[in-house]
Structure formats: structure tokens, C-alpha cells
Amino acid sequence: MDKFVNQLKIAFASQYAFAIKTQNYHWNVEGIDFYQKHKMFQKIYEETYGAVDDFAENIRKIKAYTPASLYRFSALAAIDDELEILDPQAMIAELLRDAEKMQEIMKVLFVEAENLGHHGLSNFLADRQDAFAKHAWFLRSTLKD
Ligand SMILES: [Fe+2]
Secondary structure: OHHHHHHHHHHHHHHHHHHHHHHHHHHHOOOOOHHHHHHHHHHHHHHHHHOHHHHHHHHHHOOOOOOOOHHHHHHHOOOOOOOOOOOHHHHHHHHHHHHHHHHHHHHHHHHHHHHOOOHHHHHHHHHHHHHHHHHHHHHHHHHOO
């Protein structure tokens, strides 16, 4: 159970880091298709931020405390911060890798949640996996020439 709670905190912090990185790209993207990419990144970070509160409350429901500081998010997250200004294609490729990583994190946690009988939580994790699958689809399709 402790290992599961820790993995859940990592997933939560990773999702936060994913949202911040996507908003970074929304702000800093440039180029010929600026508006299209600016909007796509916005759609993705809005969806992701929209799930932050439910995720935190799901951690509380299993009697654990939720990480809630930039320091803790940074220490726990499995998604690397973006410190450079990338070209648009590199931003999309990077975020695609991250979205696929997030899908995998949710997939693994879903099985653990089911094993522990946390069915409400496993439903939520299945929804998160699906949301990241959709983000990955949009990013993958945008990368195609
Ligand atoms: Fe904006």
C-alpha cells in the first residue's frame, strides 16, 4: 500500500509537471502555424489542469496526504521540466513522449488500484490514461508530414 501511495503521488506530480510544460509551450511557441499550435497546447493543458483537483482528492480518499508545493512536485515528477525554448516540432515531439509516458504511468497504477480494491480510483486512473491517449493522438497527428 505504501508503495502504491508513493507511485500515486509521483503520478500526480508528473501530471502537474506535464500541465506546466504544456503551458510553457502554449506561451512560447512561434512559427508559421503559431495560432494552431498555441491553441492545441491550450486544449491539452486545460484538460490536464482540469483533472488536478480530482486527482488530489482521490489521494485524500485513500487516507494519504497530497503533495502540494512546487518543491514536492519537482522532487516527485517523472516528467522533466522544460528549460529551453524549443522549435515547434521539437516541442510537439517532446510532449508526445511525455503524454505516452503519462499513459503508461496511469496504466500501471490502474492495475494496482484494482488489486487493492480501490475501484473508484481505478476508474479515475482509466479516465486519465484515456485523456493522455487523446493528447498523444493529437500530438502524433500534428507531427506527421
Ligand atoms: Fe493563454
